[in-house]
Amino acid sequence: DxxxxxxxxxxxxxxxxxxxxxxxxxxxxxHSDGNTYLxxxxxxxxxxxxxxxxxVSNRFSGVPDRFSGxxxxxxxxxKISRVxxxxxxxxxxxxxxxxxxxxxxxxxxxxx
Amino acid sequence: xxxxxxxxxxxxxxGNSLKLSCATSGFTxxxxxxxxxxxxxxxRLEWLAQIEDKSNNYFISYLESVKGRFTxxxxxxxxxxxxxxxxxxxxxxxxxxxxxxxxxxDWFAYWGQGTLVTVxx
Numbered sequence: 682d683x684x685x686x687x688x689x690x691x692x693x694x695x696x697x698x699x700x701x702x703x704x705x706x707x708x709x710x711x712h713s714d715g716n717t718y719l720x721x722x723x724x725x726x727x728x729x730x731x732x733x734x735x736x737v738s739n740r741f742s743g744v745p746d747r748f749s750g751x752x753x754x755x756x757x758x759x760k761i762s763r764v765x766x767x768x769x770x771x772x773x774x775x776x777x778x779x780x781x782x783x784x785x786x787x788x789x790x791x792x793x
Numbered sequence: 794x795x796x797x798x799x800x801x802x803x804x805x806x807x808g809n810s811l812k813l814s815c816a817t818s819g820f821t822x823x824x825x826x827x828x829x830x831x832x833x834x835x836x837r838l839e840w841l842a843q844i845e846d847k848s849n850n851y852f853i854s855y856l857e858s859v860k861g862r863f864t865x866x867x868x869x870x871x872x873x874x875x876x877x878x879x880x881x882x883x884x885x886x887x888x889x890x891x892x893x894x895x896x897x898x899d900w901f902a903y904w905g906q907g908t909l910v911t912v913x914x
Contacts, residue, residue, distance in 0.1 A: 720900055729890060729904035730838070741902060773838055777900055781856045784838040 683707050683776055685785035693793040694764050702788045704757045704774035711754065711778070718777035721750055721759045724787075725770040733772075734759065766792070795819035795903040797891050802908030805881055813876040813908060815891030820903075822872035823847065826894045828901070829865060829876045831887035831910075839887075841865075843894075844874065881912045 684707040694700045710717045721734035732741045734750035737757060747768075749760045761768055769792060774785040801813040813829070826849075829841045842865040845852040853865055864877040874891055888907040894900045 716897065718897065718900070722901070729906060730901070731904075732900070732902040735898050735900060739898070741899070771836065775838075775901070777894075777897075780854055782840040782843075784840070787836060787838075 682781055683710075683779045683783050685774055685776060685783050687772075687774060687785035687788050689788060690786070691789040691791060693791050694761075695793045696764055696766065698764050698793075699760070699762045700764065700790070701761070702759045702772050702774075704752075704759070704785050706755045706757075706776055708779070709754050710757075710776050717753065719750075719752070719757050720775045720777065721748075722773045722775060722784075723768070723770050724773065725767070728770075730773065761790070764790075797893075797903060797905035799889060799891055799905040799908040802889060802910045804911045804913065806914050807882055807912055809881055810877070810879045811881060811910060813878070813889055813891075813910075815874045815876075815905060817872045817874070817891075817893075820893070820895065823869045824895055827865070827867055827874040828892050828894065829863075829874075829889060830892060830901075830904075831885075831889045832907070833887045841889075842876065878910070881910075883912050886910060886912050 686705045688703045710719050719737045722730040724730040738750045747762045771787045771789050773787050796818045799815045826845045828843045843854045844865045862880050867874045890904050890907045892901045892904045
């Protein structure tokens with residue numbers, strides 16, 4: 682199975698600040714169709730996960746441009762700029778390239 | 794508005810069975826690949842099963858550790874997906890979510906609120 686390793690486990694950030702989360706996969710996430718099925722989700726406290734970024738770097742509908750994704754192959758990054766209170770929660774990366782689909786271990790974003 | 798509502802969770806003893814249901818609305822269910830994902834008490838997310846649409850012959854995939862114990866099914870006439878869980882173990886304790894894929898641009902974009910399954914004697 683593809684192991685998705687997220688770092689750090691937790692982050693403390695000031696409102697208005699900037700931060701980034703790393704996600705590394707144990708094998709390349711480039712699919713045979715040429716796409717890279719790497720996604721980012723945010724789970725706010727008491728809620729279900731919500732999609733932020735699809736296929737590495739594309740913001741899902743309604744996601745503010747403070748969120749950006751980048752990376753390729755096995756190394757991926759989610760950047761959050763101008764952090765707002767509603768950004769707090771646990772961030773998960775996810776791969777849909779290889780069965781079984783797997784999620785990262787999560788990164789908790791807290792306020793400093 | 795997209796809605797997914799999971800039901801059927803509860804407290805069950807090890808070795809027993811439970812069937813989860815997920816009723817949906819607000820999207821074209823018949824073309825969606827439906828999935829079940831669970832979240833453990835430690836907050837780990839684990840993909841469990843997927844059933845594709847009719848055009849793909851309702852092809853099914855499972856996480857290896859639940860294959861043979863869990864069965865995913867769907868009823869397009871009711872826009873619902875199900876998860877039959879047999880021989881439950883304590884490590885199956887989790888919140889169970891249903892979600893779906895229609896395009897690779899909205900992969901798991903919408904989730905239900907989840908249903909809690911607790912396996913304990």
